Amino acid sequence: MTVSRHPIELDWLGYASIRLxxxxxxxxxxxxxxxxxxxxxxxxxxxxxxxxHDDHYDPDGIERVAHEDAIVVAxxxxxxxxxxxxxxxxxxxxxxxxxxxxxxxFVLGPLDLFTTPAYNLPDGPHTREDGTPxxxxxxxxxxxxxxxxxxxxxxxxxxxxxALESLDVDVFCPPIGGGPTMDRHEAADLxxxxxxxxxxxxxxxxxxxxxxxxRAFVYDVASSSIPVALDA
Numbered sequence: 001m002t003v004s005r006h007p008i009e010l011d012w013l014g015y016a017s018i019r020l021x022x023x024x025x026x027x028x029x030x031x032x033x034x035x036x037x038x039x040x041x042x043x044x045x046x047x048x049x050x051x052x053h054d055d056h057y058d059p060d061g062i063e064r065v066a067h068e069d070a071i072v073v074a075x076x077x078x079x080x081x082x083x084x085x086x087x088x089x090x091x092x093x094x095x096x097x098x099x100x101x102x103x104x105x106f107v108l109g110p111l112d113l114f115t116t117p118a119y120n121l122p123d124g125p126h127t128r129e130d131g132t133p134x135x136x137x138x139x140x141x142x143x144x145x146x147x148x149x150x151x152x153x154x155x156x157x158x159x160x161x162x163a164l165e166s167l168d169v170d171v172f173c174p175p176i177g178g179g180p181t182m183d184r185h186e187a188a189d190l191x192x193x194x195x196x197x198x199x200x201x202x203x204x205x206x207x208x209x210x211x212x213x214x215r216a217f218v219y220d221v222a223s224s225s226i227p228v229a230l231d232a
Contacts, residue, residue, distance in 0.1 A: 033061015
């Protein structure tokens, strides 16, 4: 799915993988890879790669989208030794690597970025059978990035945290699949609180746990006069 929000173009590539391209020629990927979403492409055009947490850390995916001078910004808690499907640490990749924690703002060249906390509440609805959160606090982040004056926000794998409601963003890309993240109802409530100019839902229907009724989500958000772009 490709969405144009002048002066940027947004592609949802599947799962949590998002590509942003600006009129000024900057290309950003957020959480690229996993579950075969990049199997048919290898553009290597990414100037900046953002990785929110270990579930979305895919070294092969990063190498498929990043050019040789790319910068990879990864949450500080990502540790390949704790991930049974990968062996390479972010620092072993052939790119400049920057580590970030949640809730900070910074500048990379012409881009303004910020991170937000991303986690499941221990007493919330998104926990395992034993009551532990899928994503404990401190293990990941969301990313906001401003390209050519347009701010796009991906909250990461998280509950619909109250702190997110006051954000000022133009394009909101919430996960809507439920399970380890907010579900479509919680994402719709958060979208209504944020009031972005456009909502592009992601992180749904990739596997059974995150299957949802995306058209019902569109109705819930659009009924509040907030436009939604959906994969056709």
